[in-house]
Amino acid sequence: xxxxxxxxxxxxxxxxxxHQCFRFASTNAPSPSLxxxxxxxxxxxxxxxxxxxxxxRRLENTTxxxxxxxxxxxxxxxxxxxxxxxRSTSKPATPGSxxxxxxxxxxxxxxxxxPPADDECCMSGCAICVYDLYEDSLSAYKESVSxxxxxxxxxxxxxxxxxxxxxxTKSAETPAAxxxxxxxxxxxxxxxxxxxTLKEKRERRAAVEAES
Numbered sequence: 001x002x003x004x005x006x007x008x009x010x011x012x013x014x015x016x017x018x019h020q021c022f023r024f025a026s027t028n029a030p031s032p033s034l035x036x037x038x039x040x041x042x043x044x045x046x047x048x049x050x051x052x053x054x055x056x057r058r059l060e061n062t063t064x065x066x067x068x069x070x071x072x073x074x075x076x077x078x079x080x081x082x083x084x085x086x087r088s089t090s091k092p093a094t095p096g097s098x099x100x101x102x103x104x105x106x107x108x109x110x111x112x113x114x115p116p117a118d119d120e121c122c123m124s125g126c127a128i129c130v131y132d133l134y135e136d137s138l139s140a141y142k143e144s145v146s147x148x149x150x151x152x153x154x155x156x157x158x159x160x161x162x163x164x165x166x167x168x169t170k171s172a173e174t175p176a177a178x179x180x181x182x183x184x185x186x187x188x189x190x191x192x193x194x195x196x197t198l199k200e201k202r203e204r205r206a207a208v209e210a211e212s
Contacts, residue, residue, distance in 0.1 A: 107151055109163055110144035113137035123191050 102109050116130040145166050152162060159167050 104148075104161075104163065105152060105155055105157060107148055109166065110141050110148065112141055112165060 102111075113134060116134055120130045148166060149162075149168065152159075159169070
């Protein structure tokens with residue numbers, strides 16, 4: 001009845017004043033209290049993601065586990081290769097092989113040095129001559145043979161089982177060894193013969209030039 005009896009402008013002012021009062025009351029109304037957990041959820045809403053720290057730890061453990069496994073596999077492969085190589089090198093030598101032919105009772109048989117050939121010496125008085133080197137090698141060879149004979153005798157191995165070239169009793173079929181002195185004499189004789197021939201040629205040439 002009051003609103004109908006008032007002018008329209010007054011009614012509009014009254015409604016506007018009521019609307020302003022309602023807005024003021026709604027803004028000043030006390031808000032409901034929230035717990036710290038609820039506030040944390042509001043600040044960091046859960047969107048279904050994973051904890052990055054835990055994810056990084058799981059990834060790190062997985063990577064370290066793979067690296068450790070790879071190292072174990074590599075170490076096992078190296079051990080297998082080393083064992084195979086050791087087995088291959090530790091096989092006993094078969095009779096007749098070169099390795100068994102160069103050993104007797106586990107001792108190495110010394111190899112006799114080869115004497116120098118006739119054309120290996122220049123006969124010019126070198127400070128280190130091939131014959132000097134040969135004599136040193138021959139002396140070391142004789143010492144090794146003497147030590148081997150003593151070892152075989154200490155083991156009571158019959159001399160008939162020794163290699164022929166280290167036995168103390170040489171067979172009659174064994175040819176006499178050529179000594180360095182004999183080879184030196186042969187080389188010296190050849191050298192002297194060559195010098196004599198060259199001298200005769202020079203003398204004949206000088207005689208021909210004198211006659212002309």
